[in-house]
Amino acid sequence: MTIDILFIWTAFKEIIKALPITLILTILPLLAGFIIGLAVALIRIYKVKFLCRVANVYVSFFRGTPIIMHIMLIYFGFPLLIDQISKKFDLGIQSNSIPIILFVLTALSLSAGAYLSEIFRSGIISVSNGQMEAAYSVGMNSFQAMTRIVLPQAIAQSIPNFTNIFIGFLHTSSIAFIVSQKEMTGAANIVASTNLKFLESFIAAGLIYWGLTIIAEGLSFLIEKKATAYNRGGVQ
């Protein structure tokens, strides 16, 4: 077995066509997770009755089990649930008409929510209480103080963490190939098995993921510089 360098380029061109699906599988769950995560973080910080318990279990379970489990549980569980409900209420929805990607997106969104909620929580806790007091002293109410003073600082400080999560989920989206999604790893697998050139295809896929990660890190650095420009430290 020799390595066919030229085929890496052929595979590269074939695999990069699947980039949009990978990006969809990365960005949509993170957007949904952003909202879930923020809600869960606020519930846990303010210790809302009952909901706080649910939130704790949710975060602990989703962070304590592999993401492939979430995908598989939803991929096999939701169709059963949907069919039961649709039979009961005569809705006429059939689970096999729902595209698989929706199940994957749901699973990834729920995991993203759990991971992001921890980042929001640590970000919000890291903003000093004096900021809140200062906001009250100029007459803001709790909601205003939260949305105008605390959250912007918490989010700006959490940018490195958000980047880590983004890169983590970019890599996690590769798991979707196990439920036969044609994202980049799935595409690499197809290219590999049709041409029987496994190593070359996965080298090409690896290079694309690596490139995307480096771009994401660069962008995050620029955004962080802009977002934390207010914070110049004690002197100056």
Place this chain on the structure above:
Amino acid sequence: MGKAFDPSLIVDFIPTLIYYLGVTLQILAASVLLGMVIGIAAAILRLFRIPVLNQFVILYISFIRGTPILIQLFLVFYGLPAILLFINIDISRMDALYFVIITYALSNGAHFAEIFRGAIKAVDYGQTEAAYSVGMNNSQSFFRIVLPQAIRIAFPNIANSIIGSLKDTSLAFTIGVMDMMGRGETLIAATAHALEVYLSLAVIYYAVVLLFEKIFRLYENRINRHQTVDVSVTG
């Protein structure tokens, strides 16, 4: 086939699956130990800026952090035999388990290297100076003063990394390793009760992760027992 969903099967499957927990833990233990060795070596190369090797380690860490573990797994599984064939070693019939251990060791090594480097840098240089002032030499001050403190700083991150690695082992079945997931797949093929199998697996993984977290927290409290309160806010 019986009912579409039978909750009692979840309990029935757990003993069968937990039998293969050993394989999962074996992968984890071997890859964490090898990863520690790689990580410490890589961190030292980075800290002392050994020429050429330093750049190589930067590239290695960037690659591991830049590609999904699944791609790394495939690259090692297909790539390592191809490379070793050049020097006339045929490992294409080697058990897939070893490829998994090698991949996770390389992956853990890169993460540990960054954690160790950060932790050693986080120890105040005054500590080394103080060690010199009481007459210790280079290696004494490093091993007796800096390293113990660095381990304390690194420990929470190492623990996180190990738990992440445990969850990652669930992907080993993609190259045909018979761990818990692999056994789960064969159970599904035999019984067609996929949901119940995955629920049992989720229960087992969750229990193991909770157990690990508990153990790590106890150990963390132990290594922090000499710290005053103001250092560890959460303690």
